[in-house]
Amino acid sequence: MKAYTKNSTAVNSFLSTSRNRDVALTMARSNAERHDRTDVELVVFDIEMNINCINDSKMAPYADISNRSNFSEEVEVLFMPGSVFDLIDVKFDEQDRVWIVTLHLTCADSPVLTYIKQQLPPRTCLSHISAILYDMGQFDRAEQLLLELVNNSINSVELYDQLVAVKLAKSDYSSALEYIKKGLNHRMAMLSSSDLYKSYKLFGNVYKVMDNDEIAMDHYSIALGLLLSYKDKNLLAVGDVHLQIGLLHWKAGNLQSATRSFEDSLRFKQVALGKRDPEVARILMNLGVIANQQDKYERALEFLVKALDIQLEMLPSDHYDVAQTYNHIGLVYAQCDKQDLYLAFAHRSVTIELSLLPLAHPSRAELIETVEEIRSLESLWTMNASLHKVLFSERLATLLNR
Incomplete structure (x- = not known):
């Protein structure tokens, strides 16, 4: 989170807060205790605001609801959906053993808030x-x-x-x-x-979910034609439709057509979003997976490493997309008979996936078993005895087929 200081964030639902710091600390601790979690960090958000700035606006994005709450002792302040905050600082409070994230409520006339409003429908x-x-x-x-x-x-x-x-x-x-x-x-x-394309794209989305891929492709093609015919092109929308067409080609096994569509999507999305956006990374990951399926291993690694580089910069290190890219890099190394590198990346991938699952999730047991098997195989790999190599190959084949 420290990496995102000086950036802004918006909430998409009501945000309940308290003017009493002790109440916030108690809630943070009770949540961890209630879920029996000892592997989590406690976080309290300390929200600042410029009262003069807020009073000058037509409507404050918050309300003190203490008098209307059944728990008046909580001194509750409710922020409305769409409230925008600047992330000012992240520091650890040694006395209370909790992370304090300082946020500042953005003024109604701030350039950041104006920009966000312009992006929303x-x-x-x-x-x-x-x-x-x-x-x-x-x-x-x-x-x-x-x-x-x-x-x-x-x-x-x-x-x-x-x-x-x-x-x-x-x-x-x-x-x-x-x-x-x-x-x-x-x-x-x-x-x-100028948004007629949206209806045809929606048709494509529904028919795709229904597995009517041919009809979905027809509607995506109409949407793309409309988008390209507009004088002021919506580059992000063009990239999205190219992506959907590519996914349909991929599903049908048309790898060359899928690659062309993904490359077109990449080109438009890089212009619309910039070259370091997580959406760009996902397309690079798709291109890497297809290249691996075509036995183009160097090209696959080139795409996947680019995707990983963007993800590690723009996403949390334990994000699911990062886990997916680690997994795909490992699978390329497995195809190249570089089993030690496969195990290293598979280990990273499964460890992240395990950290994202709730303790009671039914898949945790299987993932834990996979982690233990990878560790065991890593130990076997360090042994030089030929018998161990045979055993390693057999168990690695089983792991890859899971």
């Missing part, structure tokens, strides 16, 4: 709440609210798009397709609409 307050409900997994409640909004909205295209996402989450594909059609009709009625 226009939404009413209620449609934003429906998006929050969706993120929380409350799909039925999100759908109910969206349906109420659709019936009382002049421009309901965005609402239909949100309903598509809800229906996809509920695996109700026929309803998802119906809402896409309704959204498409609205967009076609707006002759100057």
Whole structure:
């Protein structure tokens, strides 16, 4: 987290805080105790704000709800979704044995907040709440609210798009397709609409989930054609559609076509996002995996090492994407008969995956067993006896086939 100081972050749900530092410390400790975790670090967020700056704005993004709470002793202050904070400092409090992360509430007229608002799609307050409900997994409640909004909205295209996402989450594909059609009709009625491609991309997404890959490809191709026809091109959207087309080619076993689509996606996303973005790293990882499947091992490692370099800079070192890239690098080395390097990268990958799983997760036992097997194989590798080499080869083959 220290690496992200001087950066900004936004919350996508309500943030409950307390004006009493002791309450925050007690909650941090009780959460760790309740989940019986001794392998976690305690963190308390210390939020600062410029009262004058907030008072000058039309609406403060927080409210003191102490008088309305059932737990008035908590002296609760509630921040609204979308609140933006600058990450000022991270330090360890030796006395309380807790990490203190200092945040500063961003002023309403700050350049950072203005930029973030420009990147967000226009939404009413209620449609934003429906998006929050969706993120929380409350799909039925999100759908109910969206349906109420659709019936009382002049421009309901965005609402239909949100309903598509809800229906996809509920695996109700026929309803998802119906809402896409309704959204498409609205967009076609707006002759100057520059987001007509969105409906065709959504069609592609649904048909892809339904395994109707040929129909999905047709709709992605229409979306791509529309995007490329616009005078002001949405480079990120073009990159996204190229990526989806590449994934379909890959699934069909058309590795050369998949590579071309991923390379096109990479080109557009590097311009839109910069060359050091995690999304760029994921495409590089895909290109590396395909190159490995084509027995182009040096090229595979080139792509995968580039992906890993970006991920280690831009993501936490224990991020799932990092684990995936470690795993794929290891598999390339396994193909090259460099078993010691395979084991080293496999060990890193499985260790990260294990750290991300809750203690009660059913997959933990299998991952722990895999870690122990890798350690055992690493020990065998250091032995020179031919009998051990034979045993090593047999057990390594079993591990690779898991």
